[in-house]
Amino acid sequence: MDKQPLLSIKNLAIDFETRRGTVRAVRDVSFHLNRGEVLALVGESGSGKSVTAYSILNLLDKNGRLAEGEIFYNGMSLHNANKKQLEEVRGREIAMIFQNPMSTLNPIRKVGQHLRDMLKTHGYANWSNLEAEIEKLLHQVEIFDVDRVKNAYPFELSGGMCQRVMIALALACRSQLLIADEPTTGLDVTTQKSIMDLVHNLAKEGDLAVILITHDLGLAAKYCDKFVVMEKGLVVEQNPRSHFFADAAHPYTQKLLLATPSKDASLSELTSHSPDYLHLPEPSKATTPLLQVKGLRKTYGKQTNFLFSSATEEFVAVEDSHFEIYSGECVGLVGGSGSGKSTTSRMLSRLEDPTSGRILFEGTDITAISSKDFIRHPLRKDIQMVFQDPTGSLNPRHSVFDLISEPLLRLGAYRSKEDLNSKVEELTRQVGLPSEFIYRLPHQLSGGQKARVGIARAIALQPKLLILDEPTSALDVSVQATVLQLLETLRRELGLSYLFISHDLYVVKMLSHRLLVMQEGKIVEQGMTKEVMSNPQHPYTQGLMAAIPVIEKKSPALAEL
Amino acid sequence: MLYDKGLLILKRVMLAIPTFFGVMVISFCLTRTLPGDPAVYFAGVLADEASIQQVREQLGLDRSLPYQFLAYCQNILQGDFGRSLSTGQDVLDEIRTRLPASLELTLLGLFFALITAIPLGIIAALKPNSWVDHVCRILVTCGASTPIFFSGLFLMFVFYYLLGWAPSPIGRLDFIYLEPLHITGFYTIDALLVGDLETFKAAFSQLILPSTTLALCALAPIARMTRSSMLTSLESEYVKAAKANGIPAKKRVYLYALQNASLPLLTVIGLVFGFLLGGNVLVEKVYSWPGVGSFAIEALIASDYAAVQGFVLIMAILFVSLNLLIDIFYTLLDPRMGRNE
Known part of the structure; x- marks a missing residue:
């Protein structure tokens, strides 16, 4: 009887009214989904994958409109459903979970109240079985300290816990279809694994159909049965898992597959054309370290005041770190959130003072200079940073020229306008930004271009050490691939040293010669990248490696490219 | 959790003490800088140099300022606000009889x-650029740009x-009515308490125009804040998620969005109240309202510094x-207060 698919979408088109007229964001999208199936809607930003999914429940923004096509859910047409019908379907038949679990829960309502709202709204419980029902739901999403979680506000829970609560909300009324919009972006890899395992189990055991919207092919490959690849509002490829990797025919899919980091891919293999840096020689490695870190420690005091007495609770962010970076070398620093990797980077770049320990840069103890004074110190030029959020780290009112020339004006010796102009031009060329972009403002740039501006700024003063704090985590995979290759090119050209920080072991390992693995403020493992990757010693490293979903093997067809 | 909140509230209450002290210093200093010599006024028109000097000594005005301040503080703590120079009455009594009139007016204005x-703010946020939104915008602009004495006279x-x-804008009650029995001092409430509907109606109709005047100027910041904070929370992820989960629109708007929007709103209401206390002075003058505001103006004109001091202090305490x-x-409403610092 279940021959008919649970959800089928036919020739969907979505229009958006913008100031510049109507824009068709999605065209001619068709796919279907059966019970117990997990479908991956894959694509990069702007591909229309989220818009497609949102249109199923008619959750488009006010200026969006379903222009053409049909959506059938369980024999019911959703494309022309009225408000009342839609409210019946939402949450009861089809539920959604979102990207940012902390902000998708009402900040001033307790978790229990959220669940009660849900159960009562859809009439799935009455006052007598309400609490029992809530307990059952929380158990289902593997939350066992029910009383604590029920009475907690969202801000008191971790991101992973909040996402579990969101899933519990989605399951509350026995929904048949779960739409998950990048549900694990922003969560730790280990949390990502547990959340995705949970969703997968619910699909397989509970006969739940799932649409997973993601940009991560590795994640999709691990958990999904069916792939729909979208590019610029069009479905470019659609295949069941068994055929997907072998038959990936469309150039866009191939590009995505290539760009996705994997266990055995090297940096040069991320793009189909061979990158420029290959003909550049490895910079010669010095025998004395450029940077030495000795017993670095950082604690944060949490003061609790009671009237006139105060007590200090200590929180250790970084504990007794030792490591070196040699010139011309790239060292990778990996760890989950809260592992202390960002605190380490902030101390090394002298934006923050360590509690104890020393940082020697070319033999000079730079911890002796306070972070306040380091701004004016000649060594400031030598240690530069590329920040994680390419948008947030650029002043939105400054043009690309202003942004790149700022460090030159402050710390460099550029007196004449011509010197400055030619230097900025040289830098934009180095990072691969077209020169006509120099008068654009950050919002007129794409994510990858903004990242390039951030890099140009950091290398403007010819630093010796560049600290890269997750420079590609906000970028699409294909953009990430080119930015990573750019970084490698710059390292070879300019003989830079990098400290590359990331939560993704497979990204880090492509650039790094050596790896440091951090957990809870401690460096638990360090060694040559190859050795650590092939034979991880510490259980935390092993756990990290196991948690990151990767495409096991690139298809032979792709290897030939 | 509860313990944390209790602590936070206690801290907040303790912080109010230095504020009160500061207010006392300022009110004291302000009145000393008023032009005119209170001793001259108090002694009367026919007084000679010697009797003025005598009055001055009587009032302690010949002593040093710090001494005067300490004496003043001591008196305040004993509940002695001094005697009004112009009416000869105890200032505290004077304010006590007049304060209900002002409060009745201010609170009703705030309520309106x-x-x-x-x-208005909610509807404007729900339908941006609709006619309600435009009405809201016009009201906000008018309310913010019309001075209070003008709108009072205009109405x-x-x-x-x-x-x-x-009814004729002279005072709290038309002269044909008798004052209701003094219970709370609010004529409308007192009249209702004794069941005198006729007097209630009369007192209320006297209140309408002056309190509307106050409401007009309080309207603007409240409506604007409601609109903008409702817009923010309506566009938030949690409202979107609630929509996806099938929580009905009514509940989304009034429970999810409004609850979150009410937090910034609360702060604005506090500010507006202070604004109204100030506005009161003008409205009372325009409508010959026998409240503390008109009392303060008369005191100010007469260089009656005890009365002015008393007024400033009482208003500050209220605020x-x-x-x-x-x-x-706010602390009780927002679970995030006092946490995650």
Whole structure:
């Protein structure tokens, strides 16, 4: 009887009214989904994958409109459903979970109240079985300290816990279809694994159909049965898992597959054309370290005041770190959130003072200079940073020229306008930004271009050490691939040293010669990248490696490219 | 959790103490800088140099300022606000009889403002650029740009002089009515308590115009804040998620969005109240309202510094206590307060 698919979408088109007229964001999208199936809607930003999914429940923004096509859910047409019908379907038949679990829960309502709202709204419980029902739901999403979680506000829970609560909300009324919009972006890899395992189990055991919207092919490959690849509002490829990797025919899919980091891919293999840096020689490695870190420690005091007495609770962010970076070398620093990797980077770049320990840069103890004074110190030029959020780290009112020339004006010796102009031009060329972009403002740039501006700024003063704090985590995979290759090119050209920080072991390992693995403020493992990757010693490293979903093997067809 | 909150509230209450002290210093200093010599006024027109000097000594005005301040503090703590120079009455008694009149006016004004501004702000946020939104915008602009004495006179001109709908704007009650029995000092409430509907109606109709004047100027900030904070929370992820989960629109708007939007709103209401206390002085003058505001103006003109000091102090205490109350309320409403610092 279940021959008919649970959800089928036919020739969907979505229009958006913008100031510049109507824009068709999605065209001619068709796919279907059966019970117990997990479908991956894959694509990069702007591909229309989220818009497609949102249109199923008619959750488009006010200026969006379903222009053409049909959506059938369980024999019911959703494309022309009225408000009342839609409210019946939402949450009861089809539920959604979102990207940012902390902000998708009402900040001033307790978790229990959220669940009660849900159960009562859809009439799935009455006052007598309400609490029992809530307990059952929380158990289902593997939350066992029910009383604590029920009475907690969202801000008191971790991101992973909040996402579990969101899933519990989605399951509350026995929904048949779960739409998950990048549900694990922003969560730790280990949390990502547990959340995705949970969703997968619910699909397989509970006969739940799932649409997973993601940009991560590795994640999709691990958990999904069916792939729909979208590019610029069009479905470019659609295949069941068994055929997907072998038959990936469309150039866009191939590009995505290539760009996705994997266990055995090297940096040069991320793009189909061979990158420029290959003909550049490895910079010669010095025998004395450029940077030495000795017993670095950082604690944060949490003061609790009671009237006139105060007590200090200590929180250790970084504990007794030792490591070196040699010139011309790239060292990778990996760890989950809260592992202390960002605190380490902030101390090394002298934006923050360590509690104890020393940082020697070319033999000079730079911890002796306070972070306040380091701004004016000649060594400031030598240690530069590329920040994680390419948008947030650029002043939105400054043009690309202003942004790149700022460090030159402050710390460099550029007196004449011509010197400055030619230097900025040289830098934009180095990072691969077209020169006509120099008068654009950050919002007129794409994510990858903004990242390039951030890099140009950091290398403007010819630093010796560049600290890269997750420079590609906000970028699409294909953009990430080119930015990573750019970084490698710059390292070879300019003989830079990098400290590359990331939560993704497979990204880090492509650039790094050596790896440091951090957990809870401690460096638990360090060694040559190859050795650590092939034979991880510490259980935390092993756990990290196991948690990151990767495409096991690139298809032979792709290897030939 | 509860312990944390209790601590936070306690801290907040303790913080109010230095504020009160500061207010005492300022009110003391301000009145000393008033032009004119109170001893001259007090001694009377016919007094000679010697009797003026005598009065000055009597009032302690010949002593040093710090001494005067200490004496002043001591008196305040004993509940002695001094004697009004112009009426000869105890200042505290004077204020006590007049304060209910002012409070009745201010609170009703605030109430009128809230019941119009909040729904207006909500509807404007729900339908941006609709006609309600435009009405909201016009009201906000008018309210923010019309001075209070002008709107007061304007309303009086239209509704009393031209249309004749409002009773004559002289005081709290038309002279044909008797004051209701003093229970709370609020005529409307007292009248209701003794069951005198006739007097209630009369007292209320006297209140309408002056409190509407106050409401008009309080309306603007409240409506604007409601609109903008409702817009923010309506566009938030949690409202979107609630929509996806099938929580009905009513619940989304009034429970999810409004609850979150009410937090910044609360702060604004505290500010507006302070604003109204100030505005009161003008409105009372325009409508010959026998409240503390008109009392303060008369005292100011007569260089009656004990009365001015008393007025400033009472108003400051009112303002600080109200803000304290709002802060405590805020702490109770927002679970994030006092955590995650």
